[in-house]
Amino acid sequence: MLSVALRSALSTQRVFLWAHASQRCWTSAPAGASTSLLVDSGHVKPPCFCALPQGRGAFSLIRKHFHSSAVRLKKRAQPEPPPRELDLIRYDMKHLWEGPKPALILGFAGLLPFVSPTLLMAVTETYYPQLAYAQVAYAASIVSFLGGARWGFALPESSPAKPDWINLANSVVPSLLAWATMLMSDSIVPAATMAIMGLGISLHYDLTLLPTYPSWFKALRTVLTFVAFFSLLGTIVINDLYPCKHFF
Template identity: 75%
Template sequence: LLANIIPRWLISERDSGRVKRPAAFDCRGTEIFQTHAAPFLVRSQHFHSSVVSLKKRPQSEPPPRELDLLRYDMKDLWKSPKPALVLGFAGLIPFVTPTLFMAVTESYYPEVAYAQLAYSACIVSFLGGARWGFALPESSPAKPDWINLANSVVPSLLAWATMLMSDSIIPAVTMVIMGLGISLHYDLSLLPTYPSWFKALRSILTTVAFFSLVGTLIVNGIYPEKKIFLD
């Protein structure tokens, strides 16, 4: 009889709400603890994830400088076609010979300097034409747009201005040096560039031409002027 009464009494007490199970209390306590601890856990997880993202975020690399590009291209110099190497270095003779001749004779000859200047203007104009030709083929990375073709004309205009100032050697040589430098800057980094071997070859040839022209200016300043052809 007691076995039949007690379970019914417990069931009626539980249903009326007067008896609370310890399990229910434990569950509420756990929920209360989790409710108070949730913001802290969220902040901790957010901080941890932000630290991990900062550690894993790749550092943005600065754009390569022009000298860095040239450093990687110089190793391809000897991959140049043999005709390009021979004709390129042979083209330095009209640059180097006048300066050496005037330095050895310790005299400044205007006719020799003019010949060097005229050849330099031709080379600057040729470099502009080479850029134009590079942009014409359909497979070329340099498209025949306004930027490429307009920049191809700039060296020719500088060469023309050089010859207009040929009566005075200092501004004329300065102008042709500017033309060489601008052309080299275009070819190395500013526009869609040439093959690596050509950029390396161009850099060496332009450097030798630059020092040859600077040498002519130095000779003009320290040695007396003489005439090869007497009037």
């Protein structure tokens, strides 16, 4: 009887110890306690889990050890981009009048040798070869000047354009086209066509391939190039429409 009483008392003490240990939080248990059973003095103990209290304390204890904020499954709504303006010369056209006045005056004055021969021949309805040759020669000089401007822009140390093969080699191309224009000056149609190609290639270099010029200069280059293009094109059309007449 005595042995049975001792055994029942010992089992009761074990149950009390297990119940008391369950009140400890599992975070204070040694490593490996959550994945394996604990062995102490030859007796197998269950893993120590936190017995959550009842009432208000339960939620505070969960927030203490766990992140209980709501997870946003959706991304934040991105702000709508502003409405795009007309994609004209990369928004540089609005900076046209911000350039220096001498550059603007000399630039637009340089259109007179382009426009005046075409207007004179269109008004008189007569094709003059001397005027057409003067116009093409001036176009060739302008094309060569544009190539030299790129060369001079890339040489200073503070310039954003480096004096590498791309910048310097592309600066030589307009001069070669101007040379080819003068070699074809006996026939106005191929000569004017070559000048138009030189102006277009130079504009392409300055706006897309080598965009290091200021915005006002790129806008000015665009306006001047288009006026020169239509002037040369008008000379080609007049050559086919109106009769030829020489000054001398």
